Amino acid sequence: MFVGYREDIDLAQFDKELQGRPFAFFQPILSIEDKQIVGYEALARGKTKEGKTVSLGKIFLRHDIPLHELYSVDLAVREDAIRRFAKSGLYYKRKLFLNIMPRWLEVLNPEENLEQALPILKLIEKYGIPPSSVVLEITEGEFGLSPERFDQVICFLKSKGFSIAIDDFGAGFSNVHRIALMRPHYIKLDLHLIQKGFSDLIVREILHSIAHLCDKIGSILLLEGVETEQDFYAALDIGARYVQGYFFGHPSFEIQSLFFLDITVEEFLKDFRTRKLEEVRALLLFRETLADHFVKKAETYFRKVQINGIASLEPCNPENIPPYWHRFMRLAFVVNDYGIQISPNYRLRQNGESLYWEEERTYIGKDWSWRPYFQYFIAQKDILEKNRAISEPYRDITTGESIVTLLYQFNPGTILCLDFSVAHLEESGLKRLGLP
Numbered sequence: 001m002f003v004g005y006r007e008d009i010d011l012a013q014f015d016k017e018l019q020g021r022p023f024a025f026f027q028p029i030l031s032i033e034d035k036q037i038v039g040y041e042a043l044a045r046g047k048t049k050e051g052k053t054v055s056l057g058k059i060f061l062r063h064d065i066p067l068h069e070l071y072s073v074d075l076a077v078r079e080d081a082i083r084r085f086a087k088s089g090l091y092y093k094r095k096l097f098l099n100i101m102p103r104w105l106e107v108l109n110p111e112e113n114l115e116q117a118l119p120i121l122k123l124i125e126k127y128g129i130p131p132s133s134v135v136l137e138i139t140e141g142e143f144g145l146s147p148e149r150f151d152q153v154i155c156f157l158k159s160k161g162f163s164i165a166i167d168d169f170g171a172g173f174s175n176v177h178r179i180a181l182m183r184p185h186y187i188k189l190d191l192h193l194i195q196k197g198f199s200d201l202i203v204r205e206i207l208h209s210i211a212h213l214c215d216k217i218g219s220i221l222l223l224e225g226v227e228t229e230q231d232f233y234a235a236l237d238i239g240a241r242y243v244q245g246y247f248f249g250h251p252s253f254e255i256q257s258l259f260f261l262d263i264t265v266e267e268f269l270k271d272f273r274t275r276k277l278e279e280v281r282a283l284l285l286f287r288e289t290l291a292d293h294f295v296k297k298a299e300t301y302f303r304k305v306q307i308n309g310i311a312s313l314e315p316c317n318p319e320n321i322p323p324y325w326h327r328f329m330r331l332a333f334v335v336n337d338y339g340i341q342i343s344p345n346y347r348l349r350q351n352g353e354s355l356y357w358e359e360e361r362t363y364i365g366k367d368w369s370w371r372p373y374f375q376y377f378i379a380q381k382d383i384l385e386k387n388r389a390i391s392e393p394y395r396d397i398t399t400g401e402s403i404v405t406l407l408y409q410f411n412p413g414t415i416l417c418l419d420f421s422v423a424h425l426e427e428s429g430l431k432r433l434g435l436p
């Protein structure tokens with residue numbers, strides 16, 4: 001069924017702009033915890049008539065070229081990659097990441113013995129590299145075979161000692177449940193594919209949930225498309241363990257060593273640790289000191305009133321609230337002991353020099369008892385006999401800001417809830433604000 005390796009491939013037969021044989025480029029993959037290159041992804045390249053190196057990605061997407069022709073191009077690139085990787089001797093300490101197009105697996109005869117059908121086994125044997133130094137990147141979403149056959153192929157490859165990476169996770173229609181069952185060694189995520197069409201905020205949320213999935217199923221999260229400092233910080237922030245992208249190294253014909261990398265990565269890690277620690281300290285200071293102060297002063301800022309015949313609270317003159325709160329305070333509302341909102345939402349607004357509270361009455365009657373912060377508050381009250389609690393930071397779905405909610409039992413039946421933005425908290429800034 002399969003066409004074997006061919007010497008006579010000329011790329012001009014597929015594209016008049018190209019010439020010569022296809023070959024492999026290598027792009028380094030870095031482990032953050034080891035601060036060094038742990039592998040290389042092999043990428044298909046060809047040359048134009050002018051001698052410029054170009055990606056062959058487009059050729060593989062064409063449907064007018066017979067599958068067996070494409071397959072022979074792919075095989076030639078893979079053989080070139082394996083041959084040169086073997087020659088480099090690096091397979092003792094680094095891995096070769098090879099892309100396997102799911103379309104190739106589709107042409108497998110269901111009756112065929114996988115040992116015979118998968119040429120990768122013969123290739124690595126020919127060049128003397130162990131399967132444990134090869135990672136096969138598979139785009140699960142594109143796979144057209146039955147899930148049973150797919151699982152069978154993956155199981156077989158794993159049993160032979162290959163590592164499996166799910167490529168372009170999140171870009172296609174990856175089935176999270178099946179991937180969790182499959183337990184790939186790596187999950188590759190292209191930062192730029194995810195960034196397309198989503199806001200920064202949503203991207204961060206998606207990245208965090210995928211990082212969480214990786215932790216749960218014991219896969220290594222490999223973030224590719226890391227091109228800038230910001231991208232690298234994003235990778236560190238979500239806890240990606242491996243990274244790949246122009247920021248660390250472009251694909252190249254030579255298998256690069258990049259000795260400078262450990263220094264660069266160390267510097268970034270240092271900077272990241274400092275920034276992150278500042279964030280965590282600011283949050284802790286905010287929770288432990290300033291929130292405490294606010295609670296003590298709460299009666300100066302809010303007064304008891306009746307709303308719809310029920311005892312509730314409303315904010316006093318906003319000028320009473322010290323100016324340093326204005327920057328962080330977003331919203332105040334009151335719930336009863338069952339988590340039902342019994343006041344409007346009060347938003348602190350500024351109009352020129354003057355401050356005022358804006359009221360939104362449509363929120364009265366909403367049930368917040370199911371929100372984690374409310375349950376946390378009730379548990380704190382019951383077990384620790386505390387009259388206040390502060391939620392973990394969460395994302396406000398309307399404004400997208402990072403928020404903590406402070407809950408304070410003002411009176412029996414009235415719990416004051418205050419949302420504070422913690423997106424831009426800085427320890428030094430908070431200390432400068434000081435306590436009155």
Ligand SMILES: [Ca+2]
Nearest residue numbers: 041099137167
């Ligand atoms: Ca890939």
